Amino acid sequence: MQIKSPEFKENARIALQDVGLQKALGNLKAGFPVKRAAAVERMPEFEDLRDQARDLKNHILENLDIYLEQFESKVVENGGHVHWARTSEDACKTILDICQQVGAKTVTKGKSMVSEEVNLNEYLEKNGIEPVETDLGEYILQLREDHPSHIIAPAIHLNLEDVSEAFHKHHHRPKSDDPAVLMQEAREMLRKKFVAADVGITGANFCVAETGSTIIVTNEGNGDLTQTLPKTHIVITSIEKVVPTLEDMTLFQRLLARSATGQEFTVYNTLSTGPRREGDQDGPENFHVVLVDNGRSEMVGTELQDMLRCIRCSACMNHCPVYGAVGGHSYGWVYPGPMGSVLTPQMIGIENAGLLPNASTFCGKCESVCPVRIPLPKLMRHWRENEFEKHLSPKAVRYGISGWGFFAKRPALYRWVSRSSAWFMKKMAGKKGRINKLPLAGGWTDWRDMPAPEGQTFMDQWKQGKR
Amino acid sequence: MPNAEHQPLVGLFVTCLADMFRPTVAFATVRLLEQAGCIVEVPEKQTCCGQPAFNSGDRKTTQDIAKMTIEAFDGYEYVVGPSGSCIGMLHYYADLFDEGDPWKARAEDLKARAFEITSFLVDKLDFDKISAQYDGTITYHDSCSGLRQLGVKQQPRKLLSKVDNLELEEMEEAETCCGFGGTFCVKYPDISNRMVSNKSEFISASGADTLVGGDLGCLLNMAGKLKREGKSVEARHVVEILAGMLDQPAIGEADADKYALAKQV
Numbered sequence: 057m058q059i060k061s062p063e064f065k066e067n068a069r070i071a072l073q074d075v076g077l078q079k080a081l082g083n084l085k086a087g088f089p090v091k092r093a094a095a096v097e098r099m100p101e102f103e104d105l106r107d108q109a110r111d112l113k114n115h116i117l118e119n120l121d122i123y124l125e126q127f128e129s130k131v132v133e134n135g136g137h138v139h140w141a142r143t144s145e146d147a148c149k150t151i152l153d154i155c156q157q158v159g160a161k162t163v164t165k166g167k168s169m170v171s172e173e174v175n176l177n178e179y180l181e182k183n184g185i186e187p188v189e190t191d192l193g194e195y196i197l198q199l200r201e202d203h204p205s206h207i208i209a210p211a212i213h214l215n216l217e218d219v220s221e222a223f224h225k226h227h228h229r230p231k232s233d234d235p236a237v238l239m240q241e242a243r244e245m246l247r248k249k250f251v252a253a254d255v256g257i258t259g260a261n262f263c264v265a266e267t268g269s270t271i272i273v274t275n276e277g278n279g280d281l282t283q284t285l286p287k288t289h290i291v292i293t294s295i296e297k298v299v300p301t302l303e304d305m306t307l308f309q310r311l312l313a314r315s316a317t318g319q320e321f322t323v324y325n326t327l328s329t330g331p332r333r334e335g336d337q338d339g340p341e342n343f344h345v346v347l348v349d350n351g352r353s354e355m356v357g358t359e360l361q362d363m364l365r366c367i368r369c370s371a372c373m374n375h376c377p378v379y380g381a382v383g384g385h386s387y388g389w390v391y392p393g394p395m396g397s398v399l400t401p402q403m404i405g406i407e408n409a410g411l412l413p414n415a416s417t418f419c420g421k422c423e424s425v426c427p428v429r430i431p432l433p434k435l436m437r438h439w440r441e442n443e444f445e446k447h448l449s450p451k452a453v454r455y456g457i458s459g460w461g462f463f464a465k466r467p468a469l470y471r472w473v474s475r476s477s478a479w480f481m482k483k484m485a486g487k488k489g490r491i492n493k494l495p496l497a498g499g500w501t502d503w504r505d506m507p508a509p510e511g512q513t514f515m516d517q518w519k520q521g522k523r
Numbered sequence: 524m525p526n527a528e529h530q531p532l533v534g535l536f537v538t539c540l541a542d543m544f545r546p547t548v549a550f551a552t553v554r555l556l557e558q559a560g561c562i563v564e565v566p567e568k569q570t571c572c573g574q575p576a577f578n579s580g581d582r583k584t585t586q587d588i589a590k591m592t593i594e595a596f597d598g599y600e601y602v603v604g605p606s607g608s609c610i611g612m613l614h615y616y617a618d619l620f621d622e623g624d625p626w627k628a629r630a631e632d633l634k635a636r637a638f639e640i641t642s643f644l645v646d647k648l649d650f651d652k653i654s655a656q657y658d659g660t661i662t663y664h665d666s667c668s669g670l671r672q673l674g675v676k677q678q679p680r681k682l683l684s685k686v687d688n689l690e691l692e693e694m695e696e697a698e699t700c701c702g703f704g705g706t707f708c709v710k711y712p713d714i715s716n717r718m719v720s721n722k723s724e725f726i727s728a729s730g731a732d733t734l735v736g737g738d739l740g741c742l743l744n745m746a747g748k749l750k751r752e753g754k755s756v757e758a759r760h761v762v763e764i765l766a767g768m769l770d771q772p773a774i775g776e777a778d779a780d781k782y783a784l785a786k787q788v
């Protein structure tokens with residue numbers, strides 16, 4: 057995927073004027089957060105579970121090597137294969153190799169953000185293999201040559217008309233705007249692909265070390281067909297998804313469904329444990345797990361380690377007023393919203409993604425809903441500090457802050473600046489009580505008035521004995 | 524409640540916005556603290572809490588300001604200010620210093636003593652003898668840091684419920700950020716504008732005639748938007764109402780506006 061994060065501001069400006077997008081974002085806001093709140097309300101122990109989940113994830117991350125090795129040996133014991141991919145390139149090559157070994161022409165795919173992260177579809181296409189997305193949202197995006205704008209509802213930026221348009225164009229059927237008809241259409245198209253596919257690729261929400269299982273949680277059931285029908289099943293996932301036991305996994309499942317969609321439980325929770333065994337009715341003959349690192353292991357042991365607790369529930373973006381205003385594509389890469397503002401700089405470099413961790417008021421809403429209590433604002437601030445230290449922040453910011461700092465460290469001077477500014481602004485406002493155009497503050501006064509100061513500063517008046 | 528002999532010595536953290544834009548907010552805070560039996564002093568060495576540097580990633584400058592502020596408020600039993608955001612920043616100071624650094628311990632100590640005004644009155648002093656009157660319907664915006672970092676939610680409402688004649692009409696999404704965010708509003712002006720526009724709609728829809736909040740930054744932002752949109756809703760800091768200090772025109776309001784409006788109706 058092309059990196060557009062450096063153009064965040066421009067992307068955002070366009071997004072704010074996009075009527076269709078704004079309508080879609082309004083639906084999002086009225087949906088997930090309301091449902092989550094209701095689900096949390098119904099579960100008195102929810103906050104305790106969040107603490108447990110945070111602690112368990114911390115434990116896992118401190119013993120990541122041990123659990124990953126345990127997972128690997130269990131997969132192998134079950135007759136499967138584990139591949140370690142340090143980079144996106146490694147992951148794509150590994151998957152291509154497997155596909156070529158089995159002579160694959162068509163692969164079906166369940167929803168996987170890691171596959172977006174490594175840009176798998178493009179890589180396969182370039183090498184003559186047709187990837188077919190089977191998640192409805194992803195399928196629509198693939199038809200439109202579009203990308204996900206949300207980690208669990210990838211096509212959330214589209215409206216019904218967009219879908220109807222795309223289906224009409226690609227399915228060569230009469231145009232319909234009845235969701236049931238559209239769904240049926242997609243089903244018919246995809247059935248053929250499910251049967252034709254040589255390889256099925258899915259992601260994994262968790263990897264269970266004690267059994268060597270991977271699990272996908274979905275609401276459509278497409279993932280089940282993707283992974284059971286073809287002869288070869290490849291799981292592409294990332295190293296922080298490992299959990300020690302099946303029971304541990306259930307803790308995260310309970311939190312994930314509620315935090316994401318407000319469901320008590322996701323509709324399909326499908327475990328894969330190795331290839332088909334003798335006597336099994338169905339299932340793939342080959343089972344591969346590709347474990348992607350892509351900068352994650354570098355986060356272990358640093359302040360950013362907390363980010364690896366993320367279970368990709370999307371609550372942070374669903375509740376984020378900035379995401380809600382500009383949508384996921386504005387962020388310009390795979391992961392949007394608060395979690396993306398922390399992860400993206402790690403994966404594509406702070407020099408490309410510096411605008412993202414800055415695009416937050418630090419309102420703290422994301423942290424307040426994160427099921428694993430990731431201190432997202434603190435981690436965004438980590439990147440701002442990193443940017444500042446590397447002299448990557450815009451000059452205006454650096455000079456502005458050091459100039460301001462010079463005064464802020466000297467109370468007498470600071471008094472003088474406050475006094476003069478108050479006087480000046482009061483003067484400008486005249487009797488109106490507010491200013492509608494202030495030099496050097498266009499960012500403010502283009503959109504809103506600047507209320508005028510009362511006149512004299514508090515410090516001056518206090519000194520004069522006023523009470 | 525402090526006993527009759529003990530009068531807590533409070534250092535007022537003025538906040539730079541109250542100092543420069545709205546001294547009334549600081550005077551009102553002093554009045555409330557005195558009504559609650561405190562002795563209030565205003566240390567000279569204070570400027571700003573350091574948030575602009577902290578949120579821009581300039582840790583060194585933030586540390587310098589933190590040290591200065593810690594020293595300025597040495598010896599005060601409590602440090603109280605009319606802003607959840609600035610007091611929240613004082614609470615962050617401890618995170619700026621490494622384990623073992625003596626400044627860390629001093630910062631922790633400051634954190635234990637530093638309170639936002641409404642939470643200080645309610646949670647610490649159990650004070651609710653408000654003697655004020657407000658003839659109007661207000662709606663309350665919960666500013667982010669106060670709400671989520673310091674747990675300020677019921678305290679201002681509890682105190683406001685003691686104000687004669689005052690009606691509270693809650694707006695939808697009272698807890699959603701107004702889009703101020705310090706430097707955010709100038710770095711990302713159009714996103715900030717969308718957020719404050721949403722806010723302005725919720726404020727109007729509440730039917731209240733006055734917007735009340737506990738943070739001047741947010742209030743300047745929202746008042747500025749309401750006025751730009753030509754709305755009649757006024758904005759005031761919660762302490763102005765609680766202390767009954769309503770002589771100053773509301774935020775961004777000229778005296779004349781009121782009369783013009785009165786004539787229209």
Ligand code: SF4
Pocket residue numbers: 315365366367368369370371372373395422425426427428429430
């Ligand atoms: S950061 Fe937290 S809230 Fe956001 S997707 Fe990850 S787990 Fe969910």
